[in-house]
Amino acid sequence: MSQYFDEHSEPEATRRDAGDAESTRASRGWWDRNADEYQNEHGAFLGDDRFVWGPEGLDEAEARLLGEVKGLDVLEIGAGAAQCSRWLAAQGARPVALDLSHRQLQHALRIGGDVPLVEADAGALPFRTASFDVVCSAYGAVPFVADPVAVFREVRRVLRPGGRWVFSVTHPIRWAFPDEPGPEGLSVAASYFDRTPYVEQDEQGEAVYVEHHRTIGDRVRDVVAGGFRLVDLVEPEWPAWNSQEWGGWSPLRGNLIPGTAIFVCERA
Ligand SMILES: C[S@@+](CC[C@H](N)C(=O)[O-])C[C@H]1O[C@@H](n2cnc3c(N)ncnc32)[C@H](O)[C@@H]1O
Numbered sequence: 001m002s003q004y005f006d007e008h009s010e011p012e013a014t015r016r017d018a019g020d021a022e023s024t025r026a027s028r029g030w031w032d033r034n035a036d037e038y039q040n041e042h043g044a045f046l047g048d049d050r051f052v053w054g055p056e057g058l059d060e061a062e063a064r065l066l067g068e069v070k071g072l073d074v075l076e077i078g079a080g081a082a083q084c085s086r087w088l089a090a091q092g093a094r095p096v097a098l099d100l101s102h103r104q105l106q107h108a109l110r111i112g113g114d115v116p117l118v119e120a121d122a123g124a125l126p127f128r129t130a131s132f133d134v135v136c137s138a139y140g141a142v143p144f145v146a147d148p149v150a151v152f153r154e155v156r157r158v159l160r161p162g163g164r165w166v167f168s169v170t171h172p173i174r175w176a177f178p179d180e181p182g183p184e185g186l187s188v189a190a191s192y193f194d195r196t197p198y199v200e201q202d203e204q205g206e207a208v209y210v211e212h213h214r215t216i217g218d219r220v221r222d223v224v225a226g227g228f229r230l231v232d233l234v235e236p237e238w239p240a241w242n243s244q245e246w247g248g249w250s251p252l253r254g255n256l257i258p259g260t261a262i263f264v265c266e267r268a
Helices: 020-046 083-090 102-111 148-158 172-176 216-225
Strands: 012-015 073-077 094-099 117-119 132-138 159-170 198-201 207-211 228-234 260-267
Touching (some): 020 102, 020 207, 073 148, 083 094, 083 102, 148 159, 148 216, 159 172, 172 216, 216 228, 216 260
Parallel strands (some): 073 132
Antiparallel strands (some): 012 198, 159 260, 228 260
């Protein structure tokens, strides 16, 4: 199953190549169909106006990976219902929330606030060069695209010199383990080095969900190839206060292996 929650009708899960266009088409459809359930299931944990980096609950209010954002132009990629952007606005930033999924952005409208919303693909950002001081993404877009370097180059293009790009993704080590919150999720079941995408497809063989794996080394090389310096790589530990499971993320696994990797990058 895709790792965000259970779907009602189960497509076939496989490992096969999936290019850019197919991955993007699958993501748009999947998030449009599943946005209601995602927000219903995770909305309370995310909060309407908190900036949470992942299922561990690391909060930007505490982590401060973006630096001081007051007065800055900030783009959030794969914003979902724009919870993070609402927090950024409350800090005095000027956020723009971008997502591929129309339905996710409708949830942003439902929650409210006056953050500008943009429906677009992270691989083709509809902004002028050097429009933003900071670009951020909490599990948005990066795990789902076939060509992350193309996204990073777009991010670099819209960033001003010295700008910061901070994004979280599933920690690459998770690829090797079954996506289960319990003890069955603690034994290696696949090669960490196998980059073949995880694909769920319908009866016609059309991808309906795609997730792309990169090793830690791949991600570092991608960041550099995209024109960034890697400033920090944060692996949030599972905090004692968090008893909530999120798909395959759980206190049991979170206390043993990392679940999220946050890349803090600066425009080189
Ligand atoms: C796991 S959700 C995260 C949403 C939000 N950041 C949060 O923390 O709740 C991933 C989001 O990325 C968006 N997304 C996936 N592929 C994308 C792409 N190529 N361009 C822009 N957004 C994309 C999805 O529509 C979805 O809203």
